[in-house]
Amino acid sequence: MSELVLQALYSGLLVGGVYALIALGLALTFGTMRVINLAHGELVLLAAYMAYMVESRLQLNPVFAVPLAVLVACTCSALVYLLVDRIRKNRELNSLMLTFAIGIVITNAVLLIFSGDVRSTGSPFMQDAVQLGPLFSMKSELGAFIISLVLVFALWQWLSRSWYGRAVRAVSSNRDAAKLMGINPARTELISFIVAGALAACAGVALYSSSVVHPALGHALTVKAFIITVLAGVGSVPGVLAAALLLGVTEAMTVTLWSSALQELVGMTLFLVVLLVLPNGLFGTARRRG
Amino acid sequence: MNAMRRTAFALLAVLYVAVPAALGSNNYLMGLVVSSLIVAGVAVAWALLGNLGGMVSFGHAAFFGVGGYASALLTMKLGIPVLLAIPLAGLVAVLFSVAMLPALRLSGPYFALAILAYAQIFRILATEMEFLTHGSGGISQIPVLPTIAGFDLSSRTGQFLLLLTLLAAFLAAYDAIRRSHYGIALRAMHDSEDATRVVGVNSVLLKSWMLFVSAFMTGVIGAVNAHVINFLEPDYAFSGIWSVLPIVAAIFGGYRTVTGPAIGAVVIYLVDQLVFKALVSTGHQIILGSVLALMILFAPDGLLPLLRNALRRMRGASHA
Numbered sequence: 001m002s003e004l005v006l007q008a009l010y011s012g013l014l015v016g017g018v019y020a021l022i023a024l025g026l027a028l029t030f031g032t033m034r035v036i037n038l039a040h041g042e043l044v045l046l047a048a049y050m051a052y053m054v055e056s057r058l059q060l061n062p063v064f065a066v067p068l069a070v071l072v073a074c075t076c077s078a079l080v081y082l083l084v085d086r087i088r089k090n091r092e093l094n095s096l097m098l099t100f101a102i103g104i105v106i107t108n109a110v111l112l113i114f115s116g117d118v119r120s121t122g123s124p125f126m127q128d129a130v131q132l133g134p135l136f137s138m139k140s141e142l143g144a145f146i147i148s149l150v151l152v153f154a155l156w157q158w159l160s161r162s163w164y165g166r167a168v169r170a171v172s173s174n175r176d177a178a179k180l181m182g183i184n185p186a187r188t189e190l191i192s193f194i195v196a197g198a199l200a201a202c203a204g205v206a207l208y209s210s211s212v213v214h215p216a217l218g219h220a221l222t223v224k225a226f227i228i229t230v231l232a233g234v235g236s237v238p239g240v241l242a243a244a245l246l247l248g249v250t251e252a253m254t255v256t257l258w259s260s261a262l263q264e265l266v267g268m269t270l271f272l273v274v275l276l277v278l279p280n281g282l283f284g285t286a287r288r289r290g
Numbered sequence: 291m292n293a294m295r296r297t298a299f300a301l302l303a304v305l306y307v308a309v310p311a312a313l314g315s316n317n318y319l320m321g322l323v324v325s326s327l328i329v330a331g332v333a334v335a336w337a338l339l340g341n342l343g344g345m346v347s348f349g350h351a352a353f354f355g356v357g358g359y360a361s362a363l364l365t366m367k368l369g370i371p372v373l374l375a376i377p378l379a380g381l382v383a384v385l386f387s388v389a390m391l392p393a394l395r396l397s398g399p400y401f402a403l404a405i406l407a408y409a410q411i412f413r414i415l416a417t418e419m420e421f422l423t424h425g426s427g428g429i430s431q432i433p434v435l436p437t438i439a440g441f442d443l444s445s446r447t448g449q450f451l452l453l454l455t456l457l458a459a460f461l462a463a464y465d466a467i468r469r470s471h472y473g474i475a476l477r478a479m480h481d482s483e484d485a486t487r488v489v490g491v492n493s494v495l496l497k498s499w500m501l502f503v504s505a506f507m508t509g510v511i512g513a514v515n516a517h518v519i520n521f522l523e524p525d526y527a528f529s530g531i532w533s534v535l536p537i538v539a540a541i542f543g544g545y546r547t548v549t550g551p552a553i554g555a556v557v558i559y560l561v562d563q564l565v566f567k568a569l570v571s572t573g574h575q576i577i578l579g580s581v582l583a584l585m586i587l588f589a590p591d592g593l594l595p596l597l598r599n600a601l602r603r604m605r606g607a608s609h610a
Contacts (some may be wrong), residue, residue, distance in 0.1 A: 015522070033604060036399045038402075067462030083583070085588065086587055087586065087587070087590075089590055092398045092399065093346050093398055093399075094586050094590055096346065096399050096402060097346070097537065097541065097582065097586055098582075098586040098587065100348070100537075101390075101538075101579045101580070101581070101582035101586065102579070104576070104578065104582070105576050105579035105580055105583065106535065107309035107575075108573035108574075108575045108576035108579065109573070109576055111573040112570065112573040115572075116572070131460070156508055172504075219530070223403070223406065223407075223410075226403055227407075230400075243466055243505055247458075259418075261414065261416055261417060261418060262414065262418065264414060264416045265410075265411060265415075265418075266409040266412060268410050268411050268414075269411065271404075271407050272404060272408070272411075274521060275393075275396065275400065276392040276393070276395075276396075276404075
């Protein structure tokens with residue numbers, strides 16, 4: 001039993017790494033533009049299907065799909081920004097419905113082009129087992145986790161050290177003051193959307209390599225990313241990582257100890273409890289949502 | 291205003307007679323019209339919460355599913371007559387919406403996604419509570435609508451007349467709430483909730499009432515739907531489509547108007563089924579998504595206000 005629990009803990013952590021990557025993109029755009037991009041999970045989905053296309057058509061390892069996936073996801077993300085930016089009236093809710101609509105369009109476009117079948121990598125290299133003491137995983141799962149950690153760390157450094165990273169944080173904390181300091185908020189927002197697209201692209205390729213994808217996954221990923229953002233609270237990269245790992249582990253534990261059907265239930269309940277009881281999230285700085 | 295009300299009544303009377311007379315013999319088309327009225331009912335309930343309560347919900351499927359299951363179980367397990375079970379199912383949906391009250395403290399997007407979470411939780415519970423709901427196998431042979439005074443409500447025409455009556459009642463209730471002093475307070479809350487609270491309006495209580503009314507309407511429609519199609523399974527009853535279609539319909543028709551969502555639902559649903567589905571069979575929701583995106587971008591107030599303005603402009607031109 002304890003072996004099973006340990007294994008679940010391990011698998012949950014590995015999945016949590018990819019969740020962190022997805023959630024960071026959502027949190028980044030939410031921070032700068034105060035807009036929840038409900039099409040974010042669908043960007044990840046698009047990237048995953050680019051990996052599928054490269055593998056099935058060109059017979060290449062899905063890793064080689066990263067440039068194409070980044071190009072597609074960044075373009076779509078920038079497009080989402082340009083469309084959201086056109087909204088003038090009641091921006092908070094209208095942008096929510098607009099990105100929701102874009103998500104529906106992307107999901108159904110994927111459904112039309114690639115059909116509703118469940119896809120996963122066929123590469124034997126990716127599916128090889130790796131043993132770490134008593135714990136097992138696929139090579140791709142461990143790889144996806146490590147790459148996710150590296151990217152999360154890189155984003156953290158970018159946000160805290162680079163000029164653009166600071167600009168993003170400045171716009172997110174006070175748009176007008178940032179403008180007075182000579183930052184172009186529109187350009188900063190666009191950059192945050194492009195970076196979010198790149199993160200989504202890497203997450204999509206990692207997800208395709210280590211797990212299974214199907215068109216309806218996009219919406220589920222958006223919801224997961226939002227749950228993580230709420231758990232983490234606004235404004236902390238390590239917080240997002242911790243919340244993502246927590247969600248991954250909780251889901252894996254539920255599947256092992258309880259039932260796989262209840263996996264989503266636990267995530268949703270965790271979400272509601274944190275949302276209603278701890279309005280600032282588990283790690284967030286004080287900020288009201290009311 | 292009186293003239294408008296008279297036109298509304300006249301239009302309703304025409305609909306009662308004309309639609310069954312014109313389509314009554316075509317079972318397929320009549321079935322589509324019945325389904326479109328079901329979507330219209332949910333769209334009106336959604337718009338009531340969105341317009342008066344100022345809360346956008348992504349989870350009306352929660353109330354729809356609860357209503358359907360409640361009515362099916364009340365009639366089948368307790369033997370309650372169908373026409374009594376339908377309003378009771380609405381009350382059960384209200385009961386479930388009580389669980390959502392804490393979410394009212396949340397603003398905009400947080401509320402929208404919290405309701406989505408509730409809908410998912412209800413769907414999983416309906417799948418898991420097999421002793422009550424038969425799990426993912428679903429409930430079949432749900433009783434049909436009864437025959438009243440020799441008139442068979444379970445026929446397509448009967449279903450149509452029942453749903454049209456319900457829809458008219460919903461619209462009348464919506465309009466009455468909007469005109470009452472509660473409606474004025476709700477509209478004031480739109481501009482500034484804080485200012486409205488300062489003059490002594492209990493905004494949380496008012497919002498709760500709107501949530502209850504919206505849940506009741508959606509639950510009733512879900513219940514009628516269960517007796518119309520006679521089969522329920524969790525993935526159908528709590529399907530995201532019951533959350534998406536009403537949003538598209540209400541935005542399309544104009545969710546700040548009373549009749550816009552209902553008209554939008556009928557138009558969108560019929561066009562979707564008759565035209566879009568014929569064009570693209572598997573992913574026809576892509577067109578719904580595009581319509582929603584285009585409406586938000588170019589006509590966020592919906593088509594009805596747009597048409598009204600165009601009409602006014604034309605009249606102005608003829609007067610000049």
